Amino acid sequence: MRKELTRLFVVYLALIAFLALTVALSFTPSPFNSLFGLLIAFTKASLVLLFFMELRKSSNLIKLVSTIGPLWLLLLFLIASLDLGMRV
């Protein structure tokens, strides 16, 4: 029990550390701020998915279903961006 709770707490501390990092980075003069912000957001999301939502312990079927949503979203972004980019 204690081991699992400790693991969750470590993940929580990592999430807070990433939050502090992303806020600090947003004030630094760099053209890649938004990119860093998004990369950190994806890292935080991965931690929540793997440890809090227990994807790492889930069956392959659940893992498959959990990737479908983001995949459809990627398709939506790609196709709709093509339309936007090609407008005259």
Added chain:
Amino acid sequence: MDDSKFSLQPNTNHYSTNAKLGMWIFLTTEVLFFGAVFFLYSAYRFTYPQTFAVASNYLDILLGSINTCILLTSSFSMACAVHLVRLEKRKTTILALLATAGLGFIFLCIKGYEYYDKYKRHLLPGFGFISPKSNPPHLKLFFSLYLTGTALHAVHVLMGILIILYFVLRMTVTKKTFVEATDLTGLYWHFVDLVWIFLFPLFYLLGRNS
């Protein structure tokens, strides 16, 4: 459908893969639901990058950061509740669930204050929006997206709080633990946290260095 890898605790017989699968499919529809808002945001942000960078500075980064911290903490307490309920520790589970709901409520209060502040400054579209003179056009677009994205998210937080309180009440009255219900509520709550993890940098952290 072997789900044996999932359960580490003795309560494996309570667990239904079907229910978990159903929840994940529901969350997939939610990804697409919020995805539309995120796409709209991206499309306008690439069209009006300057406006978005300026508009972001009107949002309170301190309150946004505190709210992110609160939501991450609530996710942690929810994960603890899910762990504790599998060990049949009813009282500590109820405490962890109440902490989660309480943190969610504080999040909503801060969000409410932010909306009130924007309303006072005439920056809330649909509630007497007046664009500040010295600013680039299309400022209203940013605030419309901000209001849509965060309000939809806030409704999800509210729903999560109500669901948690419902199960806390049932656990208190029946003196039983609801392993599956707590687990599925946990998945929903973590998803709500995930949405905020992306909303926060997109709306609050833009253009801070300019």
